[in-house]
Amino acid sequence: MNTLSARLAVSQVINDGTSPGAAVVGSSIVSFNEGLSPQDREDIYLSNLYAQLATRSAYEDGLVGNWFDYYKNKLKFLGWDSTRPVTPAQARGGQMADSVSRQLSDSAGDRFSRPASQALAALKRNSTALEEFERTSLLREKGIFQMIPCALKSPGKVEIALYHKQFNTRRRVSKFLFWPIEEVVESSQEQMAITTFSTLHYATFRDKVAAAVVAETTRHLHELEI
Secondary structure, three states, rough: OOOHHHHHHHHHOOOOOOOOEEEEEEOEEEEEOOOOOOOHHHHHHHHHHHHHHHHHHHHHOOOOOHHHHHHHHHHHOOEEOOOOOOEEOOOOOOOOHHHHHHHHHHHHOOHHHHHHHHHHHHHHHHHHHHHHHHHHHEEEEEEEEEEEEEEEEEEEEEEEEEEEEEEEEEEOOOOOOOOOOHHHHEEEEEEEEEEEEHHHHOOOHHHHHHHHHHHHOOOOOOOOOO
16 A cells, blocks of 8 residues: 555455455445455545545534445546445354455455455454554444455456445444354344546545545644644
8 A cells, every 4th residue: 555545554465375455444344355466455545534524524514325336436537436235145243344245245246245354354364453443433323334355357347246244233332243143233234336536547546545634644633732
């Protein structure tokens, strides 16, 4: 990742020897098949983060009816287009991470579920990234997060499985991803779509998106003289 993301500390990279590449980006876990360039990955990180920040702000202000639809529309403007809705497989018991992996495998296939499962395994071993992801994903007694496995489709095109999960917790919690669902979740909803990201289209917005992310993530930072 470039110095912009590192300086803002908005992404926790969870690469290890078993995964082609993955990162926690806000309340999303992004993962990649082989073949995507560092610039492709950075574009996916920041465009996704931009859409997340805009959607979260509107959601907290009561302006969002369907979180996922609003989020997809923000991404569409940035080149995440040609979206095809997918009906997610039914969520099952066990740990939430395992349930998500099974849903991706059943609904999107191995091309997407394999890097996502590798990312989850790497995240389990990285306590710093896991803590950041779970903290960002929880809003009081509600959790909202995305799994975003990506695969190179053709030069300038990346195919992405967008998996979105919202859930209500039984009580205030600080951890959920590697806990039994029945101990944490009261109710949940999953939505999915397969989308194609045009990196050439996004290039025309790259600088503006980076500036917007910087502005939003530093909006609440105030230096104090002591």
